[in-house]
Every structure is written in C-alpha cells, then in structure tokens.
Amino acid sequence: MINNMSFAALKKSVAPGLVVFLVALPLCLGIALASGAPPIAGIISGVIGGIVVGVLSNSNVSVSGPAAGLAAIILGAITELGSFQLFLAAGVIAGVIQIVLGLLKSGTIANYFPSSVIEGMLAGIGLVILIKQIPLVFGVDSVGDITSFASVQMGTVIITVVSLAILLLWNKMKWTKKVSFLPAALIVVVVGILLNQFWIATESSLAIESSRLVSIPAFDSLSDITSIFVFPDWAGFTNPAVWVIGGTIAIVASIETLLCIEATDRLDPLKRHTDTNRELKVQGLGNILSSLLGGLPMTSVVVRSSANVNAGGLYKASAVIHGIFLLVAVVSLPLVLNMIPLASLAAVLILVGYNLAKPAVVMHFWHKGYTQFIPFIITFIMVVATDLLVGVLIGMGVSVLFLLIGNVRKAFSMNRSIKEEQLVYTLTLAEEVSFLNKTAIKNRLYQLPDNCHLSIDAKRMGYIHIDVLELIENFINEKAKEKNILITTTGFHKEIKVSGDQQNIILSHRKTI
Template sequence: MLRKHLDYYLRYLDHDIPAGLVVFLVALPLCLGIAVASGAPPFSGVIAGIVGGLVVSIASGSQLSVSGPAAGLAVIVAAAVEKLGFDGMLLAVALSGLIQVAMGYVRAGVIGAYFPSSVIKGMLAAIGVILIMKQLPHAVGYDADAESDLSFLEGDSHTSFSFLTSALQSISPGATLVACVSLGILILWETPTIKERKILSLVPGPLVAVIFGVFFNLIARSALPSLAIAPQHLVGLPVISGPLEFFREFHFPDLHLLANAQVYVTAATIALVGSLETLLSLEAADKLDPLKRTAPPDQELKAQGLGNFISGMVGGLPITAVIVRSSANINAGAHTKVSAVVHGLLLLLAVMFLSSILNMIPLACLAAVLLLTGYKLAKPKLTIEQYEKGFDQFAPFAITIAAILLTDLLEGMAIGMAVGIFFVLRGNYHSAFALTRDGSNYLLRLQKDVSFLNKAPLRDILDSIEPDSYVVIDGTRATFIDHDIMETLDDFFKAAGDDNIRVELKNMRGLAPVNGLVAAA
C-alpha cells in the first residue's frame, strides 16, 4: 500500500514541482502582508506558511488545497495582539488548534452548512472593508505606532476615520507611488491581456509588484532620495543565515496566560472563523479539481488543528485553507499534495537563506496586494447580487457587515446569525401551511415541518373556518408535525362538533405525533 501511494505521488512530480514553485511565489508576499496586517512580526506569517505547507498538507485528505495565514483572520489576530500581546495571541492560536482537532473527532465538518451563506458573505465583506482601512496607512507610508494602527478595531468608528484622515494627511510620496504602481500591476495581471499570454500568466502578479517595489527603492536611494522609502516601511524579517539561526528565532507562547479568560474567547473565535473559511475553501477547491476528488471535511479540521497548534507553539499566525493559493495551485497544473509540500519547503529555504533580500520589500507593495484582496472580498458586485436575491438575503448580509464594523468580528457574527435565523424562521412561519376555500369546503394543507412556531397562525386560520363547513387536513407534504400543533388540532376537533364542522384527515398516518390523534378522530 505504501509503495502504491509513493508511486502515485512520484508519477506527477513534473506537474507538482512547477506548481509548488508558482504557489510559493504567490504565497510569499501574502504571508508577509497578512502578518503586517495582523500587527504581528513578518516572520510569524512565513512560519504559518511553512507549517501550512509541510504539516497541514501532509495531514490533510485534500490533494490540491493549500493552507497558510489567511486575510480573513487578520482582524481577529490584530485585536488579539492588541489585547493579549503577541505571546497571548500565540497561545490562543495553539488552543484554537486543539479545538479544531476536537471538532474533527466529533464530526463537526458539516458546521459550514449551518451558517446562512448571506451571513458568511457579510463576514467576508466586512473583513474586506477592514483590510482596506488597515492597509491604506501602509500604502501611503504613514508612520504610526502599533496602538494607533489598531485603534479602529476597538469599535469606535469616529476613531477609525480620524485615524485614516491623519494617515492621508501624512503621505510619503515614494511609498504612495510604489503602492499605486503595484496596484496597477496587480489589476493588469487580472486582465485577459496577461492571462492569454502563457509565459506572463505563469508569473504571479504579486511577485511582479514586489520586484518592482524592490528595484524602484534601490534606484530611488541613489538617484531620487526624495522618493526613497524609509527603512521602517520595509519588511523586517530577522536576518537568518542557516538552520540553527532559523530555529533560534522561534517565539513561544506565554503559558501563564492560561488563566486569562480572553485567551479562550479568542481561541474559540479563531477556531470557528478559521474552520468556516477552511471548509468553504475546501469546497471551492473540490469544485475546481479536474479529477473531481472530494476531501473529507472532518480530516481537514484535524489537519488544520494540528497545524494551528504547531504554528502557535513556535511563533506563527493561525492557518486556514486558502482559496487564492489553492486556485493558483490548480491553475498551475498540480495533481497531488506534493505541490503544497514543495511550496512549504521553498518558503522554509527562502527565510533561512534569503531573509536579507526579503527585507528589501516595501510594505507599500504588500499593502497593494492586501488592498486588492480586501476589494475582492467586499466588491460592490457582491452587494448588488445579494440585493437582487431579495430582502431575506440582503438584510442578514448588510446587518452582518454593519455589526462587525461597529463591534467586533465575534459579536458581529453573532448578530448576523441571529438575523439570519430570524429570516429562516420567518420564511418557515409563512410557508408551513396553506388554507384553500371553496364555498363551505376547506382544504388545510400542511407543508414540510410544522413546528410550535406555527401554533399562533394555525389557531387564527382554524378560527376563521365558518360553522357548517367540511374541512380536509392534508399531511401529504408534511415530514414532521410538532406536538404543540397536534394539541391545537385536537382542540379544534373537540370544538368542531359544536359548530357542525366535519373534519377529515388525509395522508397523516406514519407521522409519530399524529398517530394518537388520528385514532381519536
């Protein structure tokens, strides 16, 4: 069996190694950028990418999904760093991994199906808006300390916009130029003009933007000092020259913070949101898989949990399956998980031996990458699509966005879920049954599940039936009838004779709560 698996992975090396190189080139700027967006050291983003490639990919049941630090968790991580410090955030990440492993063992892989899609889309759109707000200061080269950089995460919208106003009044010409040109390159790389040219399409847009930023700054330092980007606006990886120095840079969580309740709240939030993002990305990757393979979601939760535990214990950001890297992997021709492992290995080698070169990358380049990522999450087209689907879909979507922006991610998701459930119940409330009248004949048709929530409207309908009538109650379409509903029908049967109302039950046998009442009727 082992030999068979080994032969399978070796068979596609000519596809998987080039695909791993492409994913590495896409992932490197994202790992650095997401770390900066999270208020964490850039090294932590690369560590998460390495663990995602070398640990999660091997443990996962997916052949094409690629894991690493995700933009969707940047907001949670930034708030955790603000409240708990970097050591506390790492502890929360490690604990979130244990929670995910437990979720995998209790078969919670179906959790994504219980969140309304409108709420999930609202969450991602809100994260996109926050990413844009966070990255604008970096894009214009604004000097701010970590506290002010994260101030808008505390739920004060006035502080948020005054912070952005200060940033836009302190523009650095060089950083702004690099961000604008980088954004232009990224947009150009999304057009058919580039995609139709095979050689250019193989080179990731983020890599081109990063290379431009590095060379621009090198030229500006000697030829145009006024446009040179200050050292504090460049990537700040520790300078490493070999495996031993790499391992010395590991940062460990503070276990004394296990007594802090906020650590567990943050861990649960990371586990929940990270699991949702993973399951959504996994489903999308399965749909893109040319061989139509389906990855087991419970095994994926265990793999992500193992990765998050290790990442948190050695100084890395939280990890999820990421659709951007997964789609790049599939488009590059990957056949097996070897490509994801190759990408993790290349990240490891890059941070071990090329850190001095990576430290030449302007933060403005990474800000451009994340600005485009934020736009894709919160693009106006998404809002229009939700609006066109009707008020029941648009309201939870819009309220989730507003709630997250005005509170925080966890509270906003809770509010969005409450609104989403309200509209589900509202839809069920109105569609559980239908009454049709023809003279003195009535047909009461019960639809799907009839729960206690429908008791009040059922009473109103039964009260509207006039004396000397004939009523047929049809349960053909019903799959379950609640005991409260049966008691309401029982009361109606007992009083029907007083008004000379005859009642007939149709196709209601086999529904457990009905049997006793059918016999009585």
C-alpha cells in the same frame, strides 16, 4: 508526500506558492505585532501552517497561518496572563481541543452555514483588506493622516499605482505571454524594489523610509536561528485562566477554519470538497507544534487562500511551497526582503480584497431576493464593523429568523369558499408542520364562525409535530362541537368526519415526534 502529485502539477504550484508567500510574509509579521507577540512568532506560525498543515490537510487550495481574526483575542490573553510563555501553553491546549473536536466529527457544523452568510463573510473580509491597505498606499500611520497632504509619501503612492497597473495588465499584454510563468506579484515586488533603490541612490524625495518597508530579523549564525524559539511555560497547565483562554481560542479558531474552508471550497475552480473533520485535527496538530516553538495560533485563512486561487493554485503543494519560501527567505534573504516596499504588497492585497468584495457579488445576491440579500448584506456590514466571528453569528441569526418566518408562513394555508350555501373553510397542511406553527394554526381554527364546514387537507403532509396534532384533536373534539362545525379530514391515515353531535374521534397521522 503531496498525494503523489505529478511533477507537472508540482511545477504549476511554484508560482502560486510564491504569490502566497509574498502575501503571507507581511501578514505574518503584521498579525504578530497586532497580537502583542514577537514578530517572528507570526513567521513560525506561517511556516508550520504552510508545511505541516499543508502536507497533512486534504484541502487543495486553502492556506493556513496566523489569522487576523484571532489578533484581538491573543492580545487580550497575553495582557491578562502577563506572559507570552503562558499564552503558548494556552495555544497547546487549544490544539488538543481542536483534535478532540475533529475526532468527535464536529467539522460538519460548516454544512449548516448558508451561502449568503459565507459570501457575506468573504465580501466583508475583502472590504476589510481594502480598508487596511489605505495607510500603506499613502505612506501614513492611519487613515486620518491622509487629510494632511504634507504627511502623504508620494513614493508609496507611485509604487502602488504602478503595482496595480502591472497586476491588472500583466496577463493582458501580448509580450508578457512569453514570460507568463512569472507571477504578476513577483514583478510588482521587483519593480517596487528597483524604483525605491533608484530613488535612494539619486537621493530623491520620493525614497521610501525604512518604516514603510518589510522588516524581519537577520541571522548571522545557526545559534541566532535557534534562539528565536520560545517554549511554553508548563506551569500554565495548572492555571484555570490558561485553560479558559485555550478553550476560547480553540472554538474561535475552529469556527474560522470551518468557515474559511467552506468559503475556499467555493473558490476552488475544480469544486473539490475538504474533509472538515480531518481539517480540525490537522489544524489542532499545527497549533500544538506552533505553540511548542513559540508561534501564534493558526487557522485556514481566506486572504492567503484566495490569493492562491487567484494566482492559479490548484494543488495543496502551493501551500507547502509558500511555507518553504517563508522558511528559506527568513533564514537566508532578510536583507533582500527588507527592501520590499509595503506599498507593493498592499497593491497585491487590494486586488485580492476587490475580487472578494466586487460589486458583482452584491448584485448577485440582490437579484436572489430579500431572503438571501438581507443575511448577505448584514453579514457583510457586521464583519466590517465588528469582526469575522461576530459578523457571521449575526448573519446566521438573521438567516435563522428568515427560516422561521418562512416556516410559519408556508406550513399551512386557510381558504374560504361557499358550496351549496354552506360556508366552507379548507385548512391545507404543508409537507412539514412543526411546533412553530402551533400558535398560528390555533388562531385560525378558533376564529372560525359557528355552523361552518372545515376541511383539513393533509395529503401533502409527511410530518406533523405532536403538539400541533394534539391541538387539532382538541379542536375537533371540543371547540368544533361547541360551535357546531362539521369537519372533514383527508390525507391522514383514513378519512373521517366529525360533527357537533358526534363522539370524540382521535385523528390518525403519519409521523410525530
């Protein structure tokens, strides 16, 4: 089922799968609430993203589920349509569009995103994760409430500090090597539960209130489980607004998935590559199934994927196992799960966020030079200040701008010298000369003084745009004659000489479009 993996590989995937489950559970619930959807909708999306997408995808370490980047779009869509069931119809449409995009091989778009933008996106997501954990660390509703010391819950602060200490020291202590098969995140959750239950039993003021604990519905019977499913309103397929929303979700979810797959492949310790066209088709199928059962749209998610890698996940089985854990836990262990302090899970996410946005990453791009650092830092800042998609688009725009500037500067050079009392200018053309260089070349040619000698060196040139070629031809046959400029060309089809009193000569060239 999972690429015929060995039992040993499957065994190695259990611990990372458990870690991802612990990270994904509160995210599934939180994203659903932020999207204005029933909390269980996030769980359904996580289960399908883990089991169905995990089995069919050929990505080795990425994990799919409801994405924070879609929360604002979903909230606005549900509000506009006035019905969650109508929104589910849009989710089905989005999934179909994604499958079509995969069949059209649109997944290659990920190859055109520079590493500076991808790394900036990762760092931005990491900082966003860190910021969002601050209220959970202090047991308050928002960052602003921290200014009032009376509102801070010391129990959550203690659990966070203890949890971070365990996460940082677990693999560094000698005695823990005997139980290295236990993930540090699991120990964090167990310690968090035991501490809080002790405080509750002793009626301590440190006891954490129920609103700061994980909250999922409990099921008493099979009928309770089946009642969680909500089905699309089929009338939505005749509603133009539903189609517009479906198309929007498909585009945004596809871009986020492709970016996250590209980023996740970079995190993969074995540096394997994912078939992005297949990934789009699999994500589309996952979104169709999720929407048919009342779940949220999904994407490949960096938070879960990076948590998987950090926990030692090397095989796609860990994504499937995380989905199975979600399903089993929600059905059979709601009472135990509802004892988990959100502060314990916040500590896990803090470490994930730090690993994505640590200062070493920023310094790495600083040393690469401004053409790499500026797109990186702008993407980083804009992802934090706006959202993932806007930040990446702005970062791409900056990267393209640097590309254009570099193309204009490096496509040619003009040097001046004096030979035998003759003023000589040498125009050296680079390997590629595009239409973007036309204006700059024209300005340099038309600024040449009368009675000089111009040598056009095209020996390195492999391609020249037809507009630039025509510009040079026009200059040779018109302006050069007027200004009595002697012209020598090398590197074209043949060497030619043009002087002010010669007839018009058309340049030969290698490649044009």
